Every structure is written in C-alpha cells, then in structure tokens.
Amino acid sequence: MMQGMLGHFKELDSTVEAIEALKKAKLGDLTVFTPTPRHELEHAVDGPPSPVRRWTLIGALSGAMFGYWIAIWASEYWPLVVGGKAISTWIPYTIFGFEVMVLVGALSTVAGMFVNSRIPRLTMTVGYDPRFSHGDYGVWIACAPEKHAQAAEILKHAGAVEVRGER
Amino acid sequence: MSSIAYEPKRPNIATANVQLPAVKDYEQVDNEIAATLAPTKAWFASLLVAIGCLLLGASAWIYQIHQGLGVAGYNPPVMWGVYIITFVFWVGIGHAGTLISAILYLFRAGFRTTIYRCAEAMTVFAVMTAGLFPIIHIGRPWKFFWLIPYPNWRLLWPNFKSPLVWDVFAISTYLTISTTFLFIGLIPDIAVLRDREKNPIRKAILSFLSFGWRNSEREWRHFARAYLFLAAFSTPLVLSVHSVVSFDFAMALTPGWHTTIFPPYFVAGAIFSGIGMVFTIIIPIRKWFNLKHYVTLNHLDAAAKLCLFTSMVVGCAYLIEFWIAWYGGVKPEQDYFWNRVFGQWWWAAWIMLTCNMILPLSLFSQKLRRNPTWLWILSIFINIGMWFERFVIVVPSLSHEYEPWQWTTYSPTWVDYAILLGSFGWFFMWFLLFVKQLPVIAIAEVKEIIPPRMKHADGHHAHGGH
Numbered sequence: 001m002m003q004g005m006l007g008h009f010k011e012l013d014s015t016v017e018a019i020e021a022l023k024k025a026k027l028g029d030l031t032v033f034t035p036t037p038r039h040e041l042e043h044a045v046d047g048p049p050s051p052v053r054r055w056t057l058i059g060a061l062s063g064a065m066f067g068y069w070i071a072i073w074a075s076e077y078w079p080l081v082v083g084g085k086a087i088s089t090w091i092p093y094t095i096f097g098f099e100v101m102v103l104v105g106a107l108s109t110v111a112g113m114f115v116n117s118r119i120p121r122l123t124m125t126v127g128y129d130p131r132f133s134h135g136d137y138g139v140w141i142a143c144a145p146e147k148h149a150q151a152a153e154i155l156k157h158a159g160a161v162e163v164r165g166e167r
Numbered sequence: 168m169s170s171i172a173y174e175p176k177r178p179n180i181a182t183a184n185v186q187l188p189a190v191k192d193y194e195q196v197d198n199e200i201a202a203t204l205a206p207t208k209a210w211f212a213s214l215l216v217a218i219g220c221l222l223l224g225a226s227a228w229i230y231q232i233h234q235g236l237g238v239a240g241y242n243p244p245v246m247w248g249v250y251i252i253t254f255v256f257w258v259g260i261g262h263a264g265t266l267i268s269a270i271l272y273l274f275r276a277g278f279r280t281t282i283y284r285c286a287e288a289m290t291v292f293a294v295m296t297a298g299l300f301p302i303i304h305i306g307r308p309w310k311f312f313w314l315i316p317y318p319n320w321r322l323l324w325p326n327f328k329s330p331l332v333w334d335v336f337a338i339s340t341y342l343t344i345s346t347t348f349l350f351i352g353l354i355p356d357i358a359v360l361r362d363r364e365k366n367p368i369r370k371a372i373l374s375f376l377s378f379g380w381r382n383s384e385r386e387w388r389h390f391a392r393a394y395l396f397l398a399a400f401s402t403p404l405v406l407s408v409h410s411v412v413s414f415d416f417a418m419a420l421t422p423g424w425h426t427t428i429f430p431p432y433f434v435a436g437a438i439f440s441g442i443g444m445v446f447t448i449i450i451p452i453r454k455w456f457n458l459k460h461y462v463t464l465n466h467l468d469a470a471a472k473l474c475l476f477t478s479m480v481v482g483c484a485y486l487i488e489f490w491i492a493w494y495g496g497v498k499p500e501q502d503y504f505w506n507r508v509f510g511q512w513w514w515a516a517w518i519m520l521t522c523n524m525i526l527p528l529s530l531f532s533q534k535l536r537r538n539p540t541w542l543w544i545l546s547i548f549i550n551i552g553m554w555f556e557r558f559v560i561v562v563p564s565l566s567h568e569y570e571p572w573q574w575t576t577y578s579p580t581w582v583d584y585a586i587l588l589g590s591f592g593w594f595f596m597w598f599l600l601f602v603k604q605l606p607v608i609a610i611a612e613v614k615e616i617i618p619p620r621m622k623h624a625d626g627h628h629a630h631g632g633h
Contacts, residue, residue, distance in 0.1 A: 050392035113393035121379025130362035135193030
C-alpha cells in the first residue's frame with residue numbers, strides 16, 4: 001500500500017496528537033518522521049521492541065566460537081611445542097574468543113539494524129520530505145483513497161501545517 | 168494532549184545535566200554546525216602543514232626500507248625504540264574516543280554529547296596511525312601479513328600464544344569497531360547534510376553515505392538499540408585493547424615489565440592521554456568554528472575532572488610500581504627503578520612525572536578547569552608526558568637488563584624523529600579532512616538537548632532522547 005496522506009507538523013505535541021487520533025481511527029499503518037528520537041513519539045507509536053538484540057546475541061556467540069576455534073585448530077594443526085606448555089591453552093585463547101566475539105557481535109548488530117530499518121534504501125520512497133531531517137515532524141498514513149479525506153481531517157485538526165496525498 | 172505529560176521510562180542520555188541556553192531551535196543547530204564545513208584559508212594552510220609533515224615521514228620510511236633498520240636508532244639489546252613507543256602512544260590516544268562515546272554513553276554522562284564526535288574521529292585516526300608503527304618497526308613491511316592467520320601454501324600458522332598475534336586481533340578489532348561506531352552515529356547527520364545539499368554531485372555522495380536514512384521512528388528505534396549494543400561492546404573492548412598492548416611488555420621477563428599492574432596501568436594511561444588529545448583538538452575547534460555555545464565551559468570543566476581523575480590513577484600506578492620493586496625484593500628490579508628516576512634516564516622519567524602527575528593537579532582549581540587556554544597548554548604537556556611515559560617503559564628496561572654487559576644506551580636518529588613527525592602529519596591530515604566533510608558535533612544528539620517546539624506551552628514538558 002503506497003497510497004496515503006502525509007501530515008507535516010511544526011510542533012511535537014501536535015504530532016503526538018495526530019498519531020493518537022489516527023491510531024484510534026484505525027485508518028492504516030503509520031510512519032512517523034522526526035529529526036531526533038523523542039520518547040513522546042516512541043510512546044505514541046508504541047512500536048514492538050527492536051529485534052536487533054537477537055542479531056547481537058547470535059553474532060556474539062558465533063564470533064566467540066570462531067575465535068576459540070581458529071586458535072585451537074591452528075595450534076593443533078601446526079603445533080609449536082614449548083616445554084611444559086599445553087599445545088592449546090585456554091587462558092590466552094580467551095583473548096581471541098573475546099576479540100572475535102566483539103567483532104562479529106558488533107558487525108551483526110549493525111547488520112540487524114540495517115535489515116530491520118530497511119536500509120540501504122535507494123530512494124526516499126513516498127511520504128518523505130527533507131524538512132523532516134531539519135526540524136519538522138511528519139506523519140504518513142498508508143490508506144486507501146476513500147479514507148484520505150478522513151485522514152486529512154484528523155491531521156489538520158491535530159495541527160498539521162501541510163497535508164498532502166501521496167502515491 | 169493528555170499523553171504528552173508523562174514520565175519517561177528511562178533517563179534521557181543527551182540532556183542529562185546539560186544545558187545549551189544559547190541554542191534555541193533545531194534550525195539553528197543545523198545551520199551553525201553545517202557552517203563549520205566551509206573550508207577556510209587557515210584550514211588549507213593547516214592541511215598543507217600536515218601533508219608536509221606526512222611527506223617528510225614517508226620519505227624517511229622509504230629511506231629506511233632502502234637502507235635497512237640500521238638507520239634507526241636501535242642499539243642492541245635496545246631493539247624496541249621510537250616506533251614501539253609511538254605505537255603505544257597512538258593506541259593510547261585512541262582510547263579516549265571510545266571512553267567518551269561509549270562508556271560515558273552507558274553512564275548517562277550528558278557532557279559527552281558535544282565532544283564525542285571529535286573524540287570518536289580522533290580514535291579512528293589515532294588507531295590508523297598506531298597500526299602503521301609495528302609495520303614500520305618490522306623493517307620488512309611487505310611481510311606484515313604473516314601475522315594474520317589465513318590458509319596459505321606454506322601451511323604455516325602464527326603462534327597464537329604470542330602477544331604480538333594478540334595485538335593483531337585486538338587492534339584490528341578495535342579499528343573496525345571504532346570505525347563502525349563512528350559511521351553509524353554519523354548516518355542521521357549525513358542525512359541532514361544530504362537534505363540541505365544543493366550541489367548534485369555532493370548530494371549523490373551524501374545520499375549514498377546516508378543509506379537512504381529518512382528519520383522514521385522505526386529507523387530511530389533500531390538505531391537506538393544498535394547504538395546501545397555497540398556501546399556495550401566497545402566498553403570492554405577499549406579495556407581489553409590496551410590490556411593486550413600491555414601484555415607485549417608484561418609477558419617478557421624484563422625488569423620493569425613483568426608485572427601484573429600493567430593492564431590497568433596502561434588502560435588508565437591511555438584514557439588520560441586520549442583526554443589530553445581531546446583537549447588539544449576540541450579547544451581550537453570550539454574557537455575557530457564558533458562553537459563555544461555548544462562545547463561550553465561546563466563541558467570542558469567536566470572533561471577536566473575526568474582528566475584529573477585519570478591523572479591521579481596513573482600517578483598512583485607510577486608510585487605503586489616503585490613500591491612493588493621495593494617490596495618484591497628483586498635486586499635487578501630495584502636497580503632498574505633507581506636507574507629510571509635517579510640514573511641514566513632521570514630526565515625522561517622526570518618529564519613524565521612532571522607532565523602526567525604534577526601539572527594536572529592544577530585541575531583541582533575550578534578556575535583553571537574553566538580556562539580553555541590553560542587546558543590547551545596542559546594538554547600539550549600531557550601529550551609530551553605520555554609519549555615520554557612510553558619511552559620510560561620501553562628504553563630504560565631494555566637498556567638495563569639483568570647482566571651488566573647488556574647495559575647500554577639509546578639515541579633516536581633523524582629517521583626516528585622524521586617518522587614520528589610524519590605520524591602527526593598523517594593523523595592531522597585525516598582529522599582536518601574529516602572536520603570539513605562531516606559534522607564535528609553530533610547534530611541529532613544536540614537536537615535532543617534543545618526543547619522541541621510545542622503548540623501547548625502550558626506546562627507540558629517534553630522529554631527527548633533515545
């Protein structure tokens with residue numbers, strides 16, 4: 001559904017008001033644009049928790065396993081025998097386990113953020129305005145054409161300075 | 168409108184105890200920070216000086232490759248010299264960035280907001296600089312990749328019990344994660360620049376670098392979560408990296424090196440030196456870029472307290488080293504420490520002690536903590552003092568080991584000095600290029616501090632932040 005209405009707001013509380021009214025009216029899915037993260041918007045949208053944490057956990061565990069594995073496997077494959085020392089030694093190899101855990105865990109966190117945020121994005125898609133990075137707020141509601149009038153009315157009533165239909 | 172007046176679930180990070188009264192709205196933030204990107208004659212002149220220093224260092228390195236390591240000041244058994252000293256120095260500089268951006272983020276220290284971008288960029292360029300020195304030091308730089316474990320036709324693998332291989336993993340992980348952390352934080356700010364840009368070529372480049380970021384609540388939600396985890400990863404990483412660097416020394420049975428105090432001592436020293444370099448960089452930037460109302464005296468005051476604290480930790484470590492040598496009762500260790508302070512290397516040790524222990528005590532004075540000129544002068548002393556700290560760790564130990572026939576001296580040559588100067592050229596060249604291409608202050612985070620525009624200004628207070 002790429003049809004809908006975009007409301008452009010100057011004030012934060014107007015934006016929150018519009019989000020709450022649109023959610024109540026159940027007209028369609030909302031996308032909110034904000035120049036900086038705000039708790040007010042986070043609460044109004046009440047989105048699900050970010051699943052990035054799962055990417056982090058899986059990446060970190062995989063990295064730790066790989067870090068230990070590469071050190072142990074290489075030591076066994078090409079043993080450098082030092083008198084009185086074990087071929088594979090857990091304490092120094094924890095450095096590799098830790099470093100690779102951080103490396104893979106952090107990179108998979110970034111991958112999780114990209115996938116869930118749906119970036120990289122080649123175009124700005126509908127419903128974006130450069131003013132949203134500058135200082136203004138935007139509320140995009142994806143809805144069928146017959147609901148546009150009602151959505152526009154809610155946006156205007158909440159205090160939108162500009163309302164436009166997009167497709 | 169009822170939902171706007173609520174208590175936030177968690178404290179705001181950017182605004183904690185921070186006020187920017189001279190910054191009124193989001194537009195002002197964009198305009199003033201974007202204005203710093205316009206190149207000036209002074210910037211071009213600084214860049215030329217940096218490139219000049221870099222070329223001098225690069226020429227000296229080429230000369231050394233051609234002639235061999237004999238042109239450096241190595242004097243057996245002092246086979247670690249300026250290059251290893253400078254390696255540890257730059258790795259140390261790289262630590263404050265992650266401390267400020269990650270550790271202070273987790274501790275909700277609001278004063279980091281306007282200085283962390285500079286510190287993060289400094290970290291990346293400092294670690295890039297540090298990474299060159301082991302390669303320069305090995306003399307045959309084209310063989311440095313032998314340290315990396317990869318399947319090869321020789322069927323040889325590096326010795327995973329060697330601290331030098333630990334270093335490869337620690338430093339390369341640190342560089343990767345620091346760069347990632349810097350770049351992820353930059354994405355929303357690059358989007359701001361993209362949306363302001365009129366030049367189509369620059370706009371296309373900025374669009375590519377911003378990955379199509381469009382400030383949606385969904386993006387911010389995942390961004391905040393990812394940023395938190397990156398900070399959580401970076402915090403133990405920063406502690407591990409200089410601990411691993413300290414193992415290069417502590418694993419050797421050399422007087423002055425073989426001690427368990429080294430990891431925390433190195434980490435504290437690294438953070439101290441990094442904060443010194445942050446002052447060296449941020450104070451001119453706030454002046455020349457007209458950002459005094461962003462990086463306020465309150466920010467400098469708070470950072471100076473951190474500087475004082477780390478100086479005292481480092482000073483405590485210096486004194487404990489002497490105590491360990493006395494209490495341990497090992498004669499070569501005691502001789503070494505005596506030689507360090509009252510013998511052959513007294514001048515280097517006293518430069519270290521004066522710059523790192525004595526002068527920072529001035530920061531007990533609030534007046535001096537809030538005096539940018541003094542902070543900048545002090546930061547230069549700290550930079551010098553921390554380079555000499557590494558000199559004092561490396562050279563006196565190797566020149567005064569167990570057997571008297573091993574005792575010798577060490578003097579760097581012009582090649583050592585030229586490559587040292589070149590490292591500063593390399594570092595500042597990247598930093599100067601950075602400050603005119605990307606924002607030196609985090610635009611999105613500063614906006615969190617600014618009260619948002621409200622339709623109803625009747626007591627409904629907003630709480631921002633991620």
